Amino acid sequence: MNKNELLEGLLSILTVEQINTNEADLYDASADRYKKYAKARKVLDVPMPMAIVYPNSAEEVSKLLMFCNEHLINVIARGGKTATEGGLENWKELTIVIDAENLNKIIKIDDYNMQATAQAGVRLQELEDELRKIGYTTGHSPQSKPVAKMGGLVATRSIGQFSTLYGGIEDMVVGLECVFPNGHISRIKNVSRRAGGPDIRHIAIGNEGTLCYITEVTVKIFKYFPENHKFYGYLIKDVETGIKILREVMVNGYRPSVARTYSEEDARQHFYHFHKDKCVLIFMAEGNKETVEATCRGIEQAVENFKEGILEYVDSKHIESWFNHLNWSQKDIDDEFEGMLEKDYHAGFTTEISADWETIPKIYDSVINRVRSEFERADDLTMLGGHSSHSYINGTNMYFVYNYNINCDPEDEMRIYHHPLQRIIVEETLKFGGSMCHHHGIGKFRNEWTTEEHGSAYFMLEKLKEAFDPNGIMNFGTIYYQEEGAKYQK
Amino acid sequence: MNIICLVKFVPDVDNFVYDYDRNVLVRENVKMILNPDDAAALAFALKIKDKYPKTFIEVVSMAPKSIIGQLEDLLRRNVDKSTLISDKAFVGSDTYITSKILAKYLKAQTFDCILTGTHALDGDTSHVPAQLGELLSLAQLSNVLKIDESNFLNSIAIVDVDRERVISTYRVSLPAILSVQKESNYKLPHIKFKNLHLDVSANIHVVSNTDLSFDEKEVGIEGSLTKVSRTYPKKMEKKERIFVENDDEGIEVVYRFLKTKGYV
Numbered sequence: 072m073n074k075n076e077l078l079e080g081l082l083s084i085l086t087v088e089q090i091n092t093n094e095a096d097l098y099d100a101s102a103d104r105y106k107k108y109a110k111a112r113k114v115l116d117v118p119m120p121m122a123i124v125y126p127n128s129a130e131e132v133s134k135l136l137m138f139c140n141e142h143l144i145n146v147i148a149r150g151g152k153t154a155t156e157g158g159l160e161n162w163k164e165l166t167i168v169i170d171a172e173n174l175n176k177i178i179k180i181d182d183y184n185m186q187a188t189a190q191a192g193v194r195l196q197e198l199e200d201e202l203r204k205i206g207y208t209t210g211h212s213p214q215s216k217p218v219a220k221m222g223g224l225v226a227t228r229s230i231g232q233f234s235t236l237y238g239g240i241e242d243m244v245v246g247l248e249c250v251f252p253n254g255h256i257s258r259i260k261n262v263s264r265r266a267g268g269p270d271i272r273h274i275a276i277g278n279e280g281t282l283c284y285i286t287e288v289t290v291k292i293f294k295y296f297p298e299n300h301k302f303y304g305y306l307i308k309d310v311e312t313g314i315k316i317l318r319e320v321m322v323n324g325y326r327p328s329v330a331r332t333y334s335e336e337d338a339r340q341h342f343y344h345f346h347k348d349k350c351v352l353i354f355m356a357e358g359n360k361e362t363v364e365a366t367c368r369g370i371e372q373a374v375e376n377f378k379e380g381i382l383e384y385v386d387s388k389h390i391e392s393w394f395n396h397l398n399w400s401q402k403d404i405d406d407e408f409e410g411m412l413e414k415d416y417h418a419g420f421t422t423e424i425s426a427d428w429e430t431i432p433k434i435y436d437s438v439i440n441r442v443r444s445e446f447e448r449a450d451d452l453t454m455l456g457g458h459s460s461h462s463y464i465n466g467t468n469m470y471f472v473y474n475y476n477i478n479c480d481p482e483d484e485m486r487i488y489h490h491p492l493q494r495i496i497v498e499e500t501l502k503f504g505g506s507m508c509h510h511h512g513i514g515k516f517r518n519e520w521t522t523e524e525h526g527s528a529y530f531m532l533e534k535l536k537e538a539f540d541p542n543g544i545m546n547f548g549t550i551y552y553q554e555e556g557a558k559y560q561k
Numbered sequence: 562m563n564i565i566c567l568v569k570f571v572p573d574v575d576n577f578v579y580d581y582d583r584n585v586l587v588r589e590n591v592k593m594i595l596n597p598d599d600a601a602a603l604a605f606a607l608k609i610k611d612k613y614p615k616t617f618i619e620v621v622s623m624a625p626k627s628i629i630g631q632l633e634d635l636l637r638r639n640v641d642k643s644t645l646i647s648d649k650a651f652v653g654s655d656t657y658i659t660s661k662i663l664a665k666y667l668k669a670q671t672f673d674c675i676l677t678g679t680h681a682l683d684g685d686t687s688h689v690p691a692q693l694g695e696l697l698s699l700a701q702l703s704n705v706l707k708i709d710e711s712n713f714l715n716s717i718a719i720v721d722v723d724r725e726r727v728i729s730t731y732r733v734s735l736p737a738i739l740s741v742q743k744e745s746n747y748k749l750p751h752i753k754f755k756n757l758h759l760d761v762s763a764n765i766h767v768v769s770n771t772d773l774s775f776d777e778k779e780v781g782i783e784g785s786l787t788k789v790s791r792t793y794p795k796k797m798e799k800k801e802r803i804f805v806e807n808d809d810e811g812i813e814v815v816y817r818f819l820k821t822k823g824y825v
Contacts, residue, residue: 343804344804344805344806345804392806392807392808396807450592478751479751479752479754480750480751480753480754482754483751483753483754486754487754487757
């Protein structure tokens with residue numbers, strides 16, 4: 072099928088205004104933030120999609136997917152464009168991007184049943200703003216909140232900064248609507264709990280556009296008590312001490328909304344005004360007054376239990392102020408893009424993993440040692456560290472963070488810097504039994520380890536793809552390894 | 562066209578770590594880098610080669626053999642030949658003797674132009690290019706900011722030279738020695754990913770005193786007449802740090818600071 076035939080087919084489903092073939096927009100749609108530097112420098116090595124389309128309804132999405140399924144057209148589902156792992160990168164010539172821009176309605180805010188329904192293209196910030204007006208919150212607050220959209224957040228199993236209290240997006244979604252490649256529209260109803268067989272919400276949640284297109288989601292909402300927020304900050308001896316205190320808080324049943332430990336290096340870039348070259352531990356408690364008071368007691372007791380590792384208390388106003396400026400807006404993204412045009416520099420990369428309490432410090436040490444001894448461009452690293460920012464009763468995550476001077480051409484950057492670093496992090500995590508992706512999704516550049524990540528359970532993932540997307544039209548190369556895509560990775 | 566680039570690898574003193582408590586330079590892990598002015602000169606040569614692929618570039622460096630790895634990286638950037646002049650007898654040579662050693666090698670070569678940097682980060686005397694001009698009977702210009710590419714192949718170099726208060730344009734017949742400065746903004750290209758581990762060992766040539774046949778008393782410390790009368794460490798002052806919040810008060814402090822420095 073050539074481009075004209077494709078456009079003709081699309082025009083039989085959508086109006087001309089719903090089809091975008093603008094060259095600059097297609098270039099922008101070729102890759103996401105994973106290749107941000109190469110993209111800014113206009114040296115992307117992947118094909119551009121042939122069109123971006125903006126359906127107005129689930130029915131139009133259904134017709135589009137049937138058309139693509141029949142003609143073997145690759146489909147990339149797109150929301151707020153904040154993907155960081157190549158999930159929005161295109162590896163096929165014959166591709167369309169289905170953008171959720173027109174699916175932009177908040178359908179219902181139900182403060183009695185404590186749930187809100189929104190279409191896939193509603194920005195999280197917009198929903199949050201509406202809820203705040205009436206004293207509620209989604210409880211979901213990724214750094215991308217001002218830009219990210221509901222469909223994308225669910226499709227990538229997003230997590231927010233207050234997850235330790237509210238959970239990840241998978242804990243918030245009560246029901247959803249999604250469309251499969253054969254055009255079938257499934258609606259999963261909104262109920263408080265169910266035991267009607269396996270929880271089929273999880274086929275859609277985290278599918279990264281490889282099985283279905285999410286058109287609508289219903290999430291839990293929570294009462295919001297900003298007047299009760301409490302913040303804690305400490306300089307601590309080392310990462311391990313921080314992890315131990317986080318564990319102490321969690322295993323005793325407390326749920327601070329924020330519980331984080333930063334390595335010295337990572338603390339230096341976040342807390343320039345108080346880090347003193349030490350590791351940093353921070354907490355935030357929120358909720359109703361009584362819950363906050365109990366949580367604060369739990370935090371203070373945990374800190375007391377490990378007081379030999381506490382070097383200094385930090386004024387809580389520093390922590391509060393830092394949180395208030397943490398999110399990145401569209402302007403921040405645009406500014407970074409402009410900066411990359413002028414300088415051989417960008418804001419760095421991250422790789423996020425998870426494991427149980429016992430294993431996380433081992434992975435952290437092992438990764439840092441391996442990077443320092445094996446990474447060929449270790450001299451170019453200007454920062455290598457990490458933080459734990461999402462904790463659970465049985466473990467936590469580790470967010471490896473690294474910046475480097477880019478001493479190579481923009482098109483070679485990922486292969487020379489990010490890929491080797493990410494490989495070390497993923498290999499060490501899998502070796503110790505952790506998960507290679509905590510909340511960014513697999514995207515296209517960790518797909519070579521998907522089978523190892525899941526082990527014998529990969530069978531289930533493979534069967535889902537065969538059942539729902541037998542023609543392989545959904546987001547080629549994402550989650551599932553494709554030999555044809557290896558040329559863009561290695 | 563044959564271009565010879567004279568280069569030197571120097572400690573990366575622009576990015577050193579200073580221990581303010583002990584008032585000393587932290588020398589551990591100081592990297593050796595291609596001298597920035599020399600990098601600019603080589604970058605111009607590579608630009609010419611990019612435009613005129615028949616151009617042949619030879620890099621010449623007088624250094625210990627430990628820098629072979631760095632010379633190989635220059636070959637991976639599209640340099641055709643790297644010559645390392647290295648011999649125990651040359652160790653400790655002052656700038657005059659260094660120029661004599663280099664001149665002896667260069668006299669035996671065929672070239673249309675010699676490109677060098679103007680200053681070196683470590684010594685900064687800028688003697689060698691001028692001394693080479695004298696020894697090779699070639700015109701030499703320092704502080705070169707720009708070389709006109711269009712006439713370069715016609716044995717003429719039209720160059721802009723930084724004379725501190727003015728920029729003058731000179732027309733020089735080639736061969737000549739042109740000493741570029743990093744402010745020229747000629748940027749050394751990076752090694753392409755596919756060439757990162759390219760085997761270039763066949764294009765490294767080591768020249769020793771066996772080839773140049775100096776009397777050992779003429780070179781090295783013994784042959785060098787320059788005497789250093791005094792050295793002193795540069796004193797660094799620790800800058801005061803002020804922390805402000807990201808609020809109106811903090812913005813006001815930053816604004817007032819920038820104003821006192823004349824930036825706003």
